[in-house]
Amino acid sequence: MALNIILLGPPGAGKGTQAARLVEEAGMVQLSTGDMLRAAVKAGTPIGLQAKAVMESGALVSDEIVNALIDENLAALSPDQGVIFDGYPRTAGQAESLDGLLAGHGRKLDRVIELAVDEDALVDRITGRFSCAQCSTPYHDRYNRPEVGGVCDLCGSNEFKRRPDDNEETVRTRMAEYRAKTAPILPLYDTRGLVARVDGMAPIEEVGAAIDRILAG
Ligand code: AP5
Numbered sequence: 001m002a003l004n005i006i007l008l009g010p011p012g013a014g015k016g017t018q019a020a021r022l023v024e025e026a027g028m029v030q031l032s033t034g035d036m037l038r039a040a041v042k043a044g045t046p047i048g049l050q051a052k053a054v055m056e057s058g059a060l061v062s063d064e065i066v067n068a069l070i071d072e073n074l075a076a077l078s079p080d081q082g083v084i085f086d087g088y089p090r091t092a093g094q095a096e097s098l099d100g101l102l103a104g105h106g107r108k109l110d111r112v113i114e115l116a117v118d119e120d121a122l123v124d125r126i127t128g129r130f131s132c133a134q135c136s137t138p139y140h141d142r143y144n145r146p147e148v149g150g151v152c153d154l155c156g157s158n159e160f161k162r163r164p165d166d167n168e169e170t171v172r173t174r175m176a177e178y179r180a181k182t183a184p185i186l187p188l189y190d191t192r193g194l195v196a197r198v199d200g201m202a203p204i205e206e207v208g209a210a211i212d213r214i215l216a217g
Contacts, residue, residue, distance in 0.1 A: 002079065002080050002081055002082040002083070002107075003028070003082040003083075003110045003111065003215060004082065004083045004085075004102060004107050004108065004109055004110050005082075005083070005084055005085070005109075005110055005111040005112070005113060005215070006084075006085040006088075006089070006109065006111070006112045006113065006189075007019055007084060007085065007086050007113050007115065008112055008113065008114050008115070008182070008185075008186065009114060009115030009116070009117060009200055010117060010119060010122060010174075010175055010178040010179075010182075011122060011126060011171060011174040011175060011178065012117070012121075012122035012123075012125040012126040012129070012171070013115035013117045013122070013200045014115050014117075014200050014204065014207055015032075015086045015087060015115060016032060016034075016035075016086055016087075016138050017138050017144070017204060018115070018204075018207060018208060018211055019032065019084045019086040020136075020137060020138060021208050022084055022211070023084070024154075026082070026215075027081075027082070028081070028082040028083065028084050029077060029081050029082065029083050029084070030084050030086055031070060031073050031074070031083055031084065031085055031086065031088065032086040032087050032088075033061075033066045033069060033070065033086075033087050033088040033090075034086070034087045035086075035136070036066075036069045036073070037051045037055060037061060037065075037066075037069070038055075038163075041055065047065055047069075050065065051065065055165055056164060056165055056170065057170065057173060058165060058169075058170040058171070058172070058173030058174040058176075058177065059173065059177060060090060060091065060177055060181060063091055063093040063094050063097065066088060066090075066094060067094060067097045067098075067101070070085075070088055070097075070098070070101055071101050071104075074101060074102075074105045074107070075105065077105075079106060079107075083107070085098070089182075089185060090177075090178075090181060090182045090185075091181045091182065091185070092181075092184065092185055092188065095185045095188060095189075109194060110194075111194060111196060111214065111215065112186075112189040112194045112195045112196070113195075113196050113197075113198055113211055113214060114186060114195055114196070114197045114198065115198055115200035115207070116197050116198065116199060116200055116201075117200040117201055118201055119175060121201065122171065122175065123168055123171050123172075125140065125143070126166050126171050127166060127167065127168060127171070128140045128141035128142055128143070129141075129162070129163070129166055130160045130161065130162050131160065131161060131162075132152040132154065132155060132157050132159070132160060132161075133157060133159035133160055133161045134152065134155050134157035134159060135152060135154050135155040135157065137152055137153065137154045137155070139160070143204070144204060196214045198210045198211060198214070
Protein backbone atom coordinates (compact mmCIF):
# COMPACT_ATOMS: atom_id res chain seq x y z
CA MET A 1 0.00 0.00 0.00
CA ALA A 2 1.26 3.49 -0.81
CA LEU A 3 2.33 5.30 2.35
CA ASN A 4 1.72 8.99 3.00
CA ILE A 5 4.21 10.37 5.50
CA ILE A 6 5.32 13.73 6.87
CA LEU A 7 8.96 14.50 7.69
CA LEU A 8 8.85 17.19 10.36
CA GLY A 9 11.74 19.10 11.88
CA PRO A 10 13.39 22.54 11.96
CA PRO A 11 15.43 23.97 9.08
CA GLY A 12 18.47 21.78 8.49
CA ALA A 13 17.06 18.79 10.40
CA GLY A 14 17.61 16.58 7.34
CA LYS A 15 14.10 16.43 5.85
CA GLY A 16 15.25 17.02 2.27
CA THR A 17 18.22 14.65 2.64
CA GLN A 18 16.04 11.79 3.89
CA ALA A 19 13.23 12.51 1.42
CA ALA A 20 15.70 12.33 -1.50
CA ARG A 21 16.91 8.97 -0.20
CA LEU A 22 13.36 7.60 0.07
CA VAL A 23 12.64 8.74 -3.49
CA GLU A 24 15.77 6.95 -4.70
CA GLU A 25 15.46 3.77 -2.62
CA ALA A 26 11.72 3.33 -2.00
CA GLY A 27 10.28 4.97 -5.14
CA MET A 28 8.23 7.45 -3.13
CA VAL A 29 7.35 10.95 -4.36
CA GLN A 30 8.75 13.96 -2.50
CA LEU A 31 6.40 16.91 -2.16
CA SER A 32 8.55 19.77 -0.85
CA THR A 33 6.73 23.10 -0.62
CA GLY A 34 10.15 24.81 -0.33
CA ASP A 35 11.22 23.30 -3.69
CA MET A 36 7.87 24.21 -5.28
CA LEU A 37 8.16 27.80 -4.07
CA ARG A 38 11.79 28.10 -5.23
CA ALA A 39 10.72 26.81 -8.67
CA ALA A 40 7.95 29.44 -8.76
CA VAL A 41 10.43 32.19 -7.80
CA LYS A 42 12.85 31.05 -10.52
CA ALA A 43 10.08 30.95 -13.14
CA GLY A 44 8.81 34.39 -12.07
CA THR A 45 5.18 33.20 -11.71
CA PRO A 46 2.67 35.34 -9.71
CA ILE A 47 3.13 32.97 -6.74
CA GLY A 48 6.92 33.26 -7.06
CA LEU A 49 6.73 37.06 -7.11
CA GLN A 50 4.64 37.00 -3.90
CA ALA A 51 6.85 34.42 -2.17
CA LYS A 52 10.35 35.72 -3.00
CA ALA A 53 10.78 38.42 -0.33
CA VAL A 54 8.97 36.34 2.31
CA MET A 55 11.32 33.40 1.75
CA GLU A 56 14.41 35.60 1.77
CA SER A 57 13.36 36.97 5.17
CA GLY A 58 12.83 33.47 6.60
CA ALA A 59 9.12 34.05 7.32
CA LEU A 60 6.36 31.69 6.17
CA VAL A 61 4.46 32.03 2.91
CA SER A 62 0.64 32.10 3.30
CA ASP A 63 -1.27 28.89 4.03
CA GLU A 64 -3.50 29.60 1.02
CA ILE A 65 -0.57 29.48 -1.42
CA VAL A 66 1.08 26.31 -0.08
CA ASN A 67 -2.22 24.44 0.34
CA ALA A 68 -3.02 25.13 -3.31
CA LEU A 69 0.43 23.89 -4.39
CA ILE A 70 -0.01 20.64 -2.45
CA ASP A 71 -3.51 20.10 -3.87
CA GLU A 72 -2.24 20.60 -7.42
CA ASN A 73 0.68 18.18 -6.91
CA LEU A 74 -1.44 15.48 -5.23
CA ALA A 75 -3.87 15.62 -8.13
CA ALA A 76 -1.05 14.74 -10.54
CA LEU A 77 -0.13 11.49 -8.73
CA SER A 78 -1.42 7.99 -9.30
CA PRO A 79 -2.91 6.21 -6.23
CA ASP A 80 -0.06 3.68 -6.01
CA GLN A 81 2.59 6.39 -5.46
CA GLY A 82 3.61 6.91 -1.82
CA VAL A 83 4.18 10.52 -0.75
CA ILE A 84 6.69 12.21 1.55
CA PHE A 85 5.58 15.65 2.68
CA ASP A 86 8.78 17.66 3.21
CA GLY A 87 8.39 21.07 4.86
CA TYR A 88 4.59 20.84 4.84
CA PRO A 89 2.46 21.24 6.94
CA ARG A 90 4.09 24.08 8.88
CA THR A 91 1.09 25.63 10.68
CA ALA A 92 -2.02 24.28 12.41
CA GLY A 93 -4.05 25.63 9.47
CA GLN A 94 -1.95 23.67 6.96
CA ALA A 95 -2.22 20.51 9.08
CA GLU A 96 -6.01 20.83 9.06
CA SER A 97 -6.07 21.44 5.31
CA LEU A 98 -3.84 18.44 4.66
CA ASP A 99 -6.39 16.06 6.19
CA GLY A 100 -9.04 17.38 3.82
CA LEU A 101 -6.72 17.34 0.80
CA LEU A 102 -5.63 13.76 1.46
CA ALA A 103 -9.23 12.59 1.85
CA GLY A 104 -10.15 14.42 -1.36
CA HIS A 105 -7.48 12.45 -3.20
CA GLY A 106 -8.43 9.09 -1.62
CA ARG A 107 -5.45 9.07 0.76
CA LYS A 108 -4.81 9.16 4.49
CA LEU A 109 -1.88 10.12 6.67
CA ASP A 110 0.09 7.08 7.85
CA ARG A 111 3.06 8.49 9.79
CA VAL A 112 4.64 11.71 11.03
CA ILE A 113 8.38 11.31 11.50
CA GLU A 114 9.91 13.94 13.74
CA LEU A 115 13.62 14.56 13.16
CA ALA A 116 14.76 15.65 16.63
CA VAL A 117 17.86 17.86 16.47
CA ASP A 118 20.05 20.15 18.52
CA GLU A 119 19.33 23.63 17.16
CA ASP A 120 22.88 24.85 17.77
CA ALA A 121 24.19 22.41 15.17
CA LEU A 122 21.71 23.52 12.53
CA VAL A 123 23.30 26.82 11.56
CA ASP A 124 26.49 24.93 10.74
CA ARG A 125 24.55 22.36 8.72
CA ILE A 126 22.66 24.97 6.74
CA THR A 127 25.50 27.34 5.98
CA GLY A 128 27.55 24.36 4.67
CA ARG A 129 24.77 23.04 2.46
CA PHE A 130 24.81 22.97 -1.35
CA SER A 131 23.01 20.92 -3.98
CA CYS A 132 23.37 19.78 -7.57
CA ALA A 133 22.20 22.53 -9.94
CA GLN A 134 20.93 19.85 -12.33
CA CYS A 135 19.09 17.24 -10.21
CA SER A 136 18.98 18.93 -6.75
CA THR A 137 20.75 16.09 -4.88
CA PRO A 138 21.69 17.62 -1.49
CA TYR A 139 25.29 17.79 -0.19
CA HIS A 140 27.27 19.38 2.65
CA ASP A 141 30.79 20.84 2.71
CA ARG A 142 31.81 18.45 5.52
CA TYR A 143 29.05 15.90 6.30
CA ASN A 144 27.91 14.81 2.86
CA ARG A 145 30.40 15.49 0.07
CA PRO A 146 30.09 14.05 -3.46
CA GLU A 147 32.14 10.85 -3.80
CA VAL A 148 34.25 12.49 -6.51
CA GLY A 149 34.93 16.17 -5.73
CA GLY A 150 32.96 18.52 -7.98
CA VAL A 151 30.85 15.76 -9.61
CA CYS A 152 27.26 14.95 -8.60
CA ASP A 153 26.96 11.31 -7.45
CA LEU A 154 23.56 10.93 -9.08
CA CYS A 155 23.64 12.73 -12.43
CA GLY A 156 27.33 13.54 -12.98
CA SER A 157 26.78 17.31 -13.29
CA ASN A 158 29.65 19.68 -12.41
CA GLU A 159 27.36 22.50 -11.40
CA PHE A 160 26.23 23.12 -7.83
CA LYS A 161 24.18 25.84 -6.14
CA ARG A 162 23.56 27.37 -2.71
CA ARG A 163 20.26 28.81 -1.46
CA PRO A 164 19.93 32.59 -0.93
CA ASP A 165 18.16 32.01 2.44
CA ASP A 166 21.00 29.84 3.81
CA ASN A 167 22.68 32.62 5.77
CA GLU A 168 22.87 32.82 9.55
CA GLU A 169 20.46 35.72 10.03
CA THR A 170 17.69 34.16 7.91
CA VAL A 171 18.26 30.74 9.48
CA ARG A 172 17.61 32.25 12.94
CA THR A 173 14.27 33.67 11.70
CA ARG A 174 13.36 30.31 10.12
CA MET A 175 14.06 28.56 13.42
CA ALA A 176 11.94 31.07 15.34
CA GLU A 177 9.10 30.48 12.86
CA TYR A 178 9.48 26.73 13.37
CA ARG A 179 9.29 27.05 17.18
CA ALA A 180 6.30 29.42 17.09
CA LYS A 181 4.17 27.91 14.31
CA THR A 182 5.32 24.42 13.36
CA ALA A 183 6.39 22.70 16.59
CA PRO A 184 2.87 23.20 18.08
CA ILE A 185 1.34 20.88 15.46
CA LEU A 186 3.33 17.88 16.74
CA PRO A 187 1.13 17.33 19.83
CA LEU A 188 -1.93 17.31 17.53
CA TYR A 189 -0.46 14.39 15.58
CA ASP A 190 0.78 12.78 18.79
CA THR A 191 -2.75 12.51 20.15
CA ARG A 192 -3.64 10.62 16.94
CA GLY A 193 -0.77 8.16 17.60
CA LEU A 194 0.98 9.10 14.35
CA VAL A 195 4.32 10.48 15.58
CA ALA A 196 7.61 8.56 15.61
CA ARG A 197 10.74 10.38 16.79
CA VAL A 198 14.14 9.84 15.20
CA ASP A 199 17.49 11.18 16.46
CA GLY A 200 18.33 13.59 13.64
CA MET A 201 21.80 14.23 15.12
CA ALA A 202 22.97 10.73 14.21
CA PRO A 203 24.95 10.25 10.96
CA ILE A 204 22.83 10.42 7.79
CA GLU A 205 22.91 6.63 7.20
CA GLU A 206 21.74 5.91 10.76
CA VAL A 207 18.88 8.40 10.47
CA GLY A 208 17.87 6.68 7.22
CA ALA A 209 17.99 3.22 8.81
CA ALA A 210 15.81 4.41 11.72
CA ILE A 211 13.25 5.84 9.28
CA ASP A 212 13.22 2.61 7.27
CA ARG A 213 12.53 0.59 10.44
CA ILE A 214 9.59 2.85 11.30
CA LEU A 215 8.11 2.59 7.80
CA ALA A 216 8.51 -1.19 7.77
CA GLY A 217 6.82 -1.57 11.18
P1 AP5 B 1 12.26 24.78 3.03
O1 AP5 B 1 12.88 24.63 1.71
O2 AP5 B 1 11.23 23.79 3.45
O3 AP5 B 1 13.41 24.87 4.10
P2 AP5 B 1 13.50 24.40 5.64
O4 AP5 B 1 12.34 23.80 6.31
O5 AP5 B 1 14.06 25.61 6.29
O6 AP5 B 1 14.34 23.17 5.58
P3 AP5 B 1 15.68 23.00 4.92
O7 AP5 B 1 15.52 22.64 3.48
O8 AP5 B 1 16.56 24.19 5.22
O9 AP5 B 1 16.27 21.79 5.79
P4 AP5 B 1 16.13 20.23 5.68
O10 AP5 B 1 15.51 19.73 6.93
O11 AP5 B 1 15.51 19.80 4.38
O12 AP5 B 1 17.67 19.86 5.73
P5 AP5 B 1 18.62 19.16 4.64
O13 AP5 B 1 18.21 17.75 4.43
O14 AP5 B 1 18.80 20.03 3.44
O15 AP5 B 1 11.60 26.20 3.16
C1 AP5 B 1 12.25 27.39 2.73
C2 AP5 B 1 11.29 28.58 2.86
O16 AP5 B 1 10.13 28.38 2.00
C3 AP5 B 1 10.67 28.78 4.25
O17 AP5 B 1 11.55 29.54 5.09
C4 AP5 B 1 9.37 29.51 3.91
O18 AP5 B 1 9.58 30.86 3.62
C5 AP5 B 1 8.92 28.81 2.62
N1 AP5 B 1 8.06 27.64 2.85
C6 AP5 B 1 8.34 26.35 2.50
N2 AP5 B 1 7.33 25.53 2.85
C7 AP5 B 1 6.38 26.32 3.44
C8 AP5 B 1 5.12 26.05 4.05
N3 AP5 B 1 4.63 24.80 4.10
N4 AP5 B 1 4.43 27.10 4.56
C9 AP5 B 1 4.91 28.35 4.49
N5 AP5 B 1 6.10 28.68 3.95
C10 AP5 B 1 6.84 27.67 3.42
O19 AP5 B 1 19.98 19.14 5.49
C11 AP5 B 1 20.71 20.35 5.74
C12 AP5 B 1 22.22 20.07 5.56
O20 AP5 B 1 22.66 19.17 6.59
C13 AP5 B 1 22.56 19.38 4.22
O21 AP5 B 1 23.75 19.94 3.73
C14 AP5 B 1 22.75 17.89 4.58
O22 AP5 B 1 23.74 17.28 3.76
C15 AP5 B 1 23.22 17.97 6.04
N6 AP5 B 1 22.68 16.86 6.83
C16 AP5 B 1 21.42 16.31 6.75
N7 AP5 B 1 21.29 15.32 7.66
C17 AP5 B 1 22.47 15.27 8.35
C18 AP5 B 1 22.96 14.45 9.42
N8 AP5 B 1 22.19 13.50 9.98
N9 AP5 B 1 24.22 14.68 9.87
C19 AP5 B 1 25.02 15.64 9.30
N10 AP5 B 1 24.62 16.44 8.28
C20 AP5 B 1 23.35 16.26 7.80
